[in-house]
Amino acid sequence: MTELKDPKMPKEVQEKGNTVIGITDEFCLTHLDDKYAQLCRNVVGKLARKRPSPLLRGDLRIWASGVIYALAAQNFLFDKSQPMHLGAEQLAELLGVKKTTMGNKGTIVRNLLKIGIFDPEFTHPDLLKDNPLTWMLLIDGLAVDVRQLPVEIQRKAFDMGLIPHVPGEEATDG
Structure with missing residues (x-):
């Protein structure tokens, strides 16, 4: 716990x-x-x-x-x-x-x-990965799924507190 x-x-x-x-x-x-x-x-x-x-x-x-x-x-x-x-x-x-x-x-x-509905702030952490709003960012007024962006941009989004973790690094973990 x-x-x-x-x-x-x-x-x-x-x-x-x-x-x-x-x-x-x-x-x-x-x-x-x-x-x-x-x-x-x-x-x-x-x-x-x-x-x-x-x-x-x-x-x-x-x-x-x-x-x-x-x-x-x-x-x-x-x-x-x-x-x-x-x-x-x-x-x-x-x-x-x-x-x-x-x-x-x-x-x-x-x-x-x-x-x-799907508000990431109130979503159980185990459900965040499946929550589409968790990964949507507005970039120059355009909604973009951060999982489709380069890992460097994902890291910046994570460092800014915009996403709960860096999805592009999941495959390389442990």
């Missing part, structure tokens, strides 16, 4: 944010993986930094379930064809919340953070 990174949160929201993180960490590390736990931490940090933070109102267990639901929907966790999957009803049962409440809060989370 990799060490999880704590998100930055304003002091006035930190206690509530840490409570939500405690719930999401426990769930993810028990039923999913540490990568989902880190994604949840990142989302909670973003919610905590909103002005005003929505975490200051409402049941924190419901916020945690909404965060998990939003990421589950984003990452096809409900799709039985995926190697890692949980149904929405099973997810709600494990979290101890109603499915509709969890789904509604998940929609609020997705709307607040403007989480769009």
Whole structure:
């Protein structure tokens, strides 16, 4: 397991944010993986930094379930064809919340953070390589798949933080 990174949160929201993180960490590390736990931490940090933070109102267990639901929907966790999957009803049962409440809060989370389909920022690392938006860059106003560019340009894109790794170097690794 990799060490999880704590998100930055304003002091006035930190206690509530840490409570939500405690719930999401426990769930993810028990039923999913540490990568989902880190994604949840990142989302909670973003919610905590909103002005005003929505975490200051409402049941924190419901916020945690909404965060998990939003990421589950984003990452096809409900799709039985995926190697890692949980149904929405099973997810709600494990979290101890109603499915509709969890789904509604998940929609609020997705709307607040403007989480769009295939958004690389909210995509599980194992799914990034298959996410077409991960590899698209605008160069002089033209969308280009960075995997089709020379490795030197891929390295520059990686150094700039635009892509998660250098795809042209995968074949030469180990």
